[in-house]
Structure formats: structure tokens, C-alpha cells
Amino acid sequence: MKVIHSFGDETISNDIERPVSFLLTNRMGDYLSFPSSNEILSRYHGWFITLGDSFYKIIESIELVGSDSSAPPLNELKNNFTDVEHKRSGGIREHFSLHQKTHVFTYELNKRASIALCFDIRKSYDNPEMGRIYDIQEHDGLLILSYHYGSEDPLYVVIAYPDGDHSLSGEWIGRHYPFDERRNSPPFVKYVYRGVIIRGRVIVCSADTDKNAAIEAVRRAVKEKHAIISQQKDWLRESDLAPRHIQDAEIKMAYRCATHSLYGLVLARHNRKGIYAGFPWFFQFWTRDEALSLGALADERFPGAKKILLSRLEAIDDSGRMLNKVPTGDGTAADAAGWFFKRIGDHIEQFDAQERVLIADKLMKTIAKMRASREYRYLIYNSWGETWMDTTSRAGACIEIQALQLAMYDLAVRLNGGDRLRELRDNLSKRVRERFWNGETLTDELNETTNRPNAFLAAYAYPDLLNKEEWATCFENILKSLWMDWGGLATIDRENPYFTSWHTGENPKSYHSGDSWFYLNNLAALVLFRCDKKRFAKYIYRMIKASTEEILWHGAIGHHGELSSAAEFTSEGSWSQAWSNAMYIEAINELIKNPAVDITNA
Known part of the structure; x- marks a missing residue:
């Protein structure tokens, strides 16, 4: 697999055989991380956000699904600093972006496909099995997932899928985490919730304990997509991340x-x-x-x-x-x-x-x-x-x-x-x-x-x-x-x-x-x-x-x-x-x- 780092007009690349991952952050205390393999290797992969004094996992995985139930292999991983691109066999390109100063991420393909969203909502260090309640409802062109666990306040995930359609899956699937097993970090196996399959090109997600705030964040991200991307790239250029005198x-x-x-x-x-x-x-x-x-x-x-x-x-x-x-x-x-x-x-x-x-x-x-x-x-x-x-x-x-x-x-x-x-x-x-x-x-x-x-x-x-x-x-x-x-x-x-x-x-x-x-x-x-x-x-x-x-x-x-x-x-x-x-x-x-x-x- 080829790994590329790209900053402005400067690019370096290397062909590697070992498994790697990408990790995007947003200065809000959030991160988005997925491995180069088609399987999730760790329960710490996924989308995590900071809400108040707590750190939550929201999404377990974003999976391309087809007749053989597996995504084409990944051939190239490109780090653009503010976003990441995947190139897969068959001409499929994925684009991941974590928005700055808001709990929103965008996933985009170069062509329509079936995309399964799997959820594992919990505080990062917690690993509950029983008593996890997910509910997904349609609301004005959006999907709103609510999650309840015990006496904790509900947490909401709002999903926009412009120009797409969806089908509710609602199934629990088992996961094995080989990275965690190698690290002696249990649990190595748990069940996660495959909530929805979206047929389309673009998915925008937001999460919050305030449902209206999550809805507003998603709508803004969809409406102002190009302006947000431009602002993030402008900040990156202006931040002058490397002194000019570094020649290597x-x-x-x-x-x-x-x-x-x-x-x-x-x-x-x-x-x-x-x-x-x-x-x-x-x-x-x-x-x-x-x-x-x-x-x-x-x-x-x-x-x-x-x-x-x-x-x-x-x-x-x-x-x-x-x-x-x-x-x-x-x-x-x-x-x-x-x-x-x-x-x-x-x-x-x-x-x-x-x-x-x-x-x-x-x-x-x-x-x-x-x-x-x-x-x-x-x-x-x-x-x-x-x-x-x-x-x-x-x-x-x-x-x-x-x-x-x-x-x-x-x-x-x-x-x-x-x-x-x-x-x-x-x-x-x-x-x-x-x-x-x-x-x-x-x-x-x-x-x-x-x-x-x-x-x-x-x-x-x-x-x-x-x-x-x-x-x-x-x-x-x-x-x-x-x-x-x-x-x-x-x-x-x-x-x-x-x-x-x-x-x-x-x-x-x-x-x-x-x-x-x-x-x-x-x-x-x-x-x-x-x-x-x-x-x-x-x-x-x-x-x-x-x-x-x-x-x-x-x-x-x-x-x-x-x-x-x-x-x-x-x-x-x-x-x-x-x-x-x-x-x-x-x-x-x-x-x-x-x-x-x-x-x-x-």
C-alpha cells in the first residue's frame, strides 16, 4: 500500500506492507481514526468526541457493503493534514474530514455505494454489554439516532445523506479486536450496533447531548461545506508548520x-x-x-x-x-x-x-x-x-x-x-x-x-x-x-x-x-x-x-x-x-x- 503525505505543493510517499491507520483531530478534543485494513483492529478505532468532562465513542466503523459483504482492498492512503483520502481497488475513492470547532465529520465517495454505519456509543473506558438502547427516527430529511444507557442522559447522533436514501438495519454484530488482544487490553470481543445502511455518496454526522445543537451543526456543515473546507485549508497554509530552512x-x-x-x-x-x-x-x-x-x-x-x-x-x-x-x-x-x-x-x-x-x-x-x-x-x-x-x-x-x-x-x-x-x-x-x-x-x-x-x-x-x-x-x-x-x-x-x-x-x-x-x-x-x-x-x-x-x-x-x-x-x-x-x-x-x-x- 502507498502512503502519501501532502502539504500544499509538497508531497512525499512510501510503499509499506505493515498495517497503519489515520487519525484526524479538531482541537475540540475529538478524533476520527480508522485502520488501513478492512477490519476494525481496536475498540479505540472510530469516531470519538469530548462532551463536557466526558470522552465518548460514537461510531465504530463506516463500511462499504456489496454483494460479497466486503470492501475492495485499500491501495493508497493520503494524509492532507485536514483530511484523509483512501483509494481502493475498482476506482473507489473515500474522503474523510473532521470539522474544526464542532463535533461533525464528513465521509464522501467518488461514486454511489452502500455504506453501513456501525455504532458503539459509550464512554471511552466503559464497555457495557447489556442495557444499551438505540433508536433511529427520520426527521425532516435527517436520521436522528438516540442512545440510552441506564440513568445517563440520552446522546443524539444526527445523520445527513444528501441525495441518498437509506434502510434501517438494526442488527447487532460481533467484533474481534486483534490489536487490543496483542496489547493485553480486554475486552477483545464485543457486540456493536449496525444501525443503518445508506445508499449514496456523502454522509455528514454530528453528535451531542443537545439534539437541536446536533441538528443545527449538521445542517450548517451541509450548507456551508465548501466554505468550511476552504477555511480549514487556509488555516493550514497560514500556520507555517515547518521552518523554511529545513531542507530534508x-x-x-x-x-x-x-x-x-x-x-x-x-x-x-x-x-x-x-x-x-x-x-x-x-x-x-x-x-x-x-x-x-x-x-x-x-x-x-x-x-x-x-x-x-x-x-x-x-x-x-x-x-x-x-x-x-x-x-x-x-x-x-x-x-x-x-x-x-x-x-x-x-x-x-x-x-x-x-x-x-x-x-x-x-x-x-x-x-x-x-x-x-x-x-x-x-x-x-x-x-x-x-x-x-x-x-x-x-x-x-x-x-x-x-x-x-x-x-x-x-x-x-x-x-x-x-x-x-x-x-x-x-x-x-x-x-x-x-x-x-x-x-x-x-x-x-x-x-x-x-x-x-x-x-x-x-x-x-x-x-x-x-x-x-x-x-x-x-x-x-x-x-x-x-x-x-x-x-x-x-x-x-x-x-x-x-x-x-x-x-x-x-x-x-x-x-x-x-x-x-x-x-x-x-x-x-x-x-x-x-x-x-x-x-x-x-x-x-x-x-x-x-x-x-x-x-x-x-x-x-x-x-x-x-x-x-x-x-x-x-x-x-x-x-x-x-x-x-x-x-x-x-x-x-x-x-x-x-x-x-x-x-x-x-
Whole structure:
């Protein structure tokens, strides 16, 4: 199958054999995703929307049906950023479009056919079997499906089919999800509702808990179809998704894709503003992920980044910690506050005098709270599950937590001055060097010799901890035990008995004990570039190459996934991960602007 990415007059393509999918977003917290195969591979494929504080699945599948009950095979998948095109055998062309700023999508064919709409309406994490009630009625040229489950308010799906006709099917069909089974993510089998078969070329769907709002959205989409398409394409052209100085065609297109993917995870609706951690299942504001992702957004193209940074400071608790998710979480993140202050420090020039006073006050209070609750002999301690490696113990004093505390002290010195703050910074720096630095590597945890890649996070957060030659020595020694030749870092020493070569899905065995995370690979490439771009050229090149290929030709095409198995380059986990996209953007911004090493041919 041929995969094409097209932006304006620039196009790249590749013939691939592996299964992939497309994923469209609309900045409303919605997504539309279908695989390249004729079968739905995951219960997370389909059309999902954000309504209030809930995330709903609406449509399971859109299926071409004929005498043999199967669609012609897919030969070509084309990503136009705002829409996707399928070319099938027999000259059939499908066009998928998810509308911006409204819960509407359009499906269009180049010729009339019979199209079955299958529904699986539910909250994303829920999987009810009994008690699901669907009802479809005709209303003024539209079909209105109402869904009831238990005592929940009904949800309405409005379907327009201009110049077409329909027949109600009303049958329950069984589905098997091989992708979910491979990920150890039950249920692998469930029943979905094939509600209607439409004979025509165009289907427009809207969903809402407000029936009239859904009707109005569909009618507007049908009436103003061409204007809406034009507006979406105009926005895409004006957004300038790739700097002109990127010459390599694949890196340039991957950069555009990563930027577009990251924008699609930004939600700015009424009282819900922030960055989703990822689709399909991280549709929450994870504080750590959000803070790291804001580095790629904190410029003139996204003025909302400053508002998010300032608003999150209100979420710091009495211990100087933040919840792992806001507004409500199921644990605390030892590093989230540090990452937010790190981001603020990186872009302090964007804040006015009054905002800097507010930041300084919040920073000093956070430092005081953290020292009172978490400090022992200058080092900062965390509990089990509070670092980003939350499936491992890592309870105690961890290297990146110390680096983030140092970054907070450094920002406090810049904002407030004062000998006491300098003393705190210098004492912690001295203590970390004494207890973590052995002349060859920075240990991952106090009194722990296991090699992990968190020294790269420490170097990114507070590069002044070591000098450049010390960092280079540290990285050379860490790479010996973590480097995977395909172009990634394992999350634990390859010789460690807990090292797991292959991704284990929802079983967390491999998650932080083998799996290679794309966000961290991109960050490591950037850190190595800053340290010694020539000495580490091979590693920089291979990590950027792997990430570029993953964005363009693996998983959900045009999106940067969560991670890879350690043993072999794969696309696993979340299909579109905010911090993976963001760190790729940040790395390319710096690597391309300072091309002392050719990252396209090392």
C-alpha cells in the first residue's frame, strides 16, 4: 500500500506492507481514526468526541457493503493534514474530514455505494454489554439516532445523506479486536450496533447531548461545506508548520506532521484548557507531559502556552507537588512543578513585570513547601510511582528530581537574587555531585547502580550540574548499556534481569524496563547535540531518523507515537503522544538551525 503525505505543493510517499491507520483531530478534543485494513483492529478505532468532562465513542466503523459483504482492498492512503483520502481497488475513492470547532465529520465517495454505519456509543473506558438502547427516527430529511444507557442522559447522533436514501438495519454484530488482544487490553470481543445502511455518496454526522445543537451543526456543515473546507485549508497554509530552512524532505514533512499532531491535542474550550497527553486513551491533562510539551508551543504561534503555564501554578499543593493529572488525578508527580518552572524559566522574557512577581512568589512558596516535606540533607526525595517511570519503584532521591530542584533554585536566583538562594543551589549541586557522580556516570538513584536514561533528563533540566567533558563521559558510558542499534534508548540496562525486549502492552512489565520512549530519544538527541555534536553524531542521526520514520510511516501516520519495543523498531502504545511530538519539534528546531553535523547523513 502507498502512503502519501501532502502539504500544499509538497508531497512525499512510501510503499509499506505493515498495517497503519489515520487519525484526524479538531482541537475540540475529538478524533476520527480508522485502520488501513478492512477490519476494525481496536475498540479505540472510530469516531470519538469530548462532551463536557466526558470522552465518548460514537461510531465504530463506516463500511462499504456489496454483494460479497466486503470492501475492495485499500491501495493508497493520503494524509492532507485536514483530511484523509483512501483509494481502493475498482476506482473507489473515500474522503474523510473532521470539522474544526464542532463535533461533525464528513465521509464522501467518488461514486454511489452502500455504506453501513456501525455504532458503539459509550464512554471511552466503559464497555457495557447489556442495557444499551438505540433508536433511529427520520426527521425532516435527517436520521436522528438516540442512545440510552441506564440513568445517563440520552446522546443524539444526527445523520445527513444528501441525495441518498437509506434502510434501517438494526442488527447487532460481533467484533474481534486483534490489536487490543496483542496489547493485553480486554475486552477483545464485543457486540456493536449496525444501525443503518445508506445508499449514496456523502454522509455528514454530528453528535451531542443537545439534539437541536446536533441538528443545527449538521445542517450548517451541509450548507456551508465548501466554505468550511476552504477555511480549514487556509488555516493550514497560514500556520507555517515547518521552518523554511529545513531542507530534508522527510524531516520537513515529519516536522509539519508533529506540529499538526501536537496542535490537535491542544484543547481550549470554556473551562477546559490544556494539552491532552495523547490519543486514543490519554485524553486528560497529565501535568508532567503537558509541561514538557509546552517547550515546543511556547512561542508566538501559540500564545495560549503562557496562560497554561501560569494557570498550572495554582495546582501546586502543600507539599510542593502537583497531581499527575489536573483537575483531578490518581496520584502525585514529583517532577511536574519542576518542569513547569523549567518551562517558565526557558521563556521568562515572555512574561511581563507583574507576571514575574507572581511567578517569583509561587516559586518561593513551592521551594519552601518542597524543602519542608521532601528534603533531607539538601536532596529531594520522592515516593514510589511519583516519577515519570511510574511502573517502577524509584522511591528515594532520583537524579532528574535533583536537577529540576536545581533549575528551580536557579530561576529563583534570576528572579529574586539573594545569597541564601545561591547557597541552596550550590549546596544541592555539591551534594548531587558527591552522591551521584562517580567520575564515569550519574547514578539514576541514590545508592542504586542500575543504568537508566534519566541522566539525559537531568542534563536537559540543569546542564550546569556537570561540565561538558563530564557530561560526555557520562553519556558515553550510559550509551554502552542502553543503546539499541535501530536508534533508541532502552529504559533499563540491557544486562539487567528486569530488561524486557518486547513491548508487553497493558501489562506494564516492559514499560520502564526495556521499552524505548520516543520523547526521551528526541530529548537525548538534543542533549547530545548540545554536549558534543560531532562526538555523538551517530547517535543523534539514528534517533532522529527513527523518530522521523515513525511519524511518517508507522502507527497512526502523521503522528508521533508513544514508544517502541527495545529489541526492534516498532510503533507501540499511544498513537499520538504530545511529548513525543513536542520533543521532536524542539530537537529539530535546534539541530537544523545549527547544522554543524549533518543529521540526515551521519
